[in-house]
Amino acid sequence: MNQETKENMSKKTKRDRIEHWTRRHDKAIPYGFFARLSDRWCARKDARAPLPEVLLKGGDVDSAPGERTWSTPRTAFLGQLGRGWTEKSLLRYQDEVGPVRIELTQARARQKIARDRLELAQHTVENLSMPTQQQLEARVSGEERTSDEIRIARRMREHGERRKSLEAEVSKHRTALDSIDTEIAKLEETIKVKFEYVRTQAEIVEAYVRRRSAVYLAHLVRMHPQGEQIGLLVRPDWEDKPRWCAWTTPRELEQAVASHESPVAEGERR
Numbered sequence: 001m002n003q004e005t006k007e008n009m010s011k012k013t014k015r016d017r018i019e020h021w022t023r024r025h026d027k028a029i030p031y032g033f034f035a036r037l038s039d040r041w042c043a044r045k046d047a048r049a050p051l052p053e054v055l056l057k058g059g060d061v062d063s064a065p066g067e068r069t070w071s072t073p074r075t076a077f078l079g080q081l082g083r084g085w086t087e088k089s090l091l092r093y094q095d096e097v098g099p100v101r102i103e104l105t106q107a108r109a110r111q112k113i114a115r116d117r118l119e120l121a122q123h124t125v126e127n128l129s130m131p132t133q134q135q136l137e138a139r140v141s142g143e144e145r146t147s148d149e150i151r152i153a154r155r156m157r158e159h160g161e162r163r164k165s166l167e168a169e170v171s172k173h174r175t176a177l178d179s180i181d182t183e184i185a186k187l188e189e190t191i192k193v194k195f196e197y198v199r200t201q202a203e204i205v206e207a208y209v210r211r212r213s214a215v216y217l218a219h220l221v222r223m224h225p226q227g228e229q230i231g232l233l234v235r236p237d238w239e240d241k242p243r244w245c246a247w248t249t250p251r252e253l254e255q256a257v258a259s260h261e262s263p264v265a266e267g268e269r270r
Contacts, residue, residue: 083241089202111184
């Protein structure tokens with residue numbers, strides 16, 4: 001396999017990875033016949049049970065009645081079902097961005113070094129002073145018979161070459177820093193795109209869970225003798241929604257991981 005073939009394969013691999021994370025994933029999860037039949041059958045079964053067996057109390061025991069959340073075994077099951085899907089997406093995201101985060105950490109370390117070198121070079125140029133008259137007229141070995149004008153011109157030329165050399169070094173460090181900044185921006189954008197992708201998946205799962213919960217509750221409220229009370233207490237909300245689904249940037253997830261905080265649902269932290 002020649003070098004050109006390897007480069008073409010590498011480009012194709014990168015293109016496939018980019019398309020995987022940037023193509024549109026807006027197709028909703030289908031609410032199939034068996035899922036709909038299962039929700040209606042559970043609603044019919046729960047409609048024959050007394051109210052204490054249908055309702056599950058959530059929140060703290062000491063919470064006010066208006067602050068407590070209520071659910072049913074079916075809505076709790078649907079919430080856990082969606083939770084499992086979203087957590088699987090989160091694990092896949094963390095596995096995908098792991099190598100990218102390592103590269104980003106290394107690039108930030110190189111950025112700090114490059115910035116320090118640039119500041120040192122700039123400081124050296126700024127503090128480079130003109131040679132004094134004594135330094136201009138000083139004689140070195142081999143200049144015993146050299147005139148003052150030639151010696152001064154020679155010292156000024158050496159000073160100019162020294163300044164040009166330092167300015168070239170500043171330009172080199174600035175170019176290196178700009179290159180690292182560009183690399184960091186690309187890595188951060190890669191993580192951001194992947195995070196937006198996994199958040200979109202979570203939103204699709206949330207819509208699916210809410211839809212199934214709404215269908216189940218609609219049938220339960222209509223068929224249960226105390227359906228009106230159930231309708232006031234139980235809402236088709238996703239109580240087990242993970243906390244990270246509400247985050248808008250991957251920085252929040254990184255901070256939670258750095259602080260050893262688990263991105264669990266709000267209900268589990270009460």
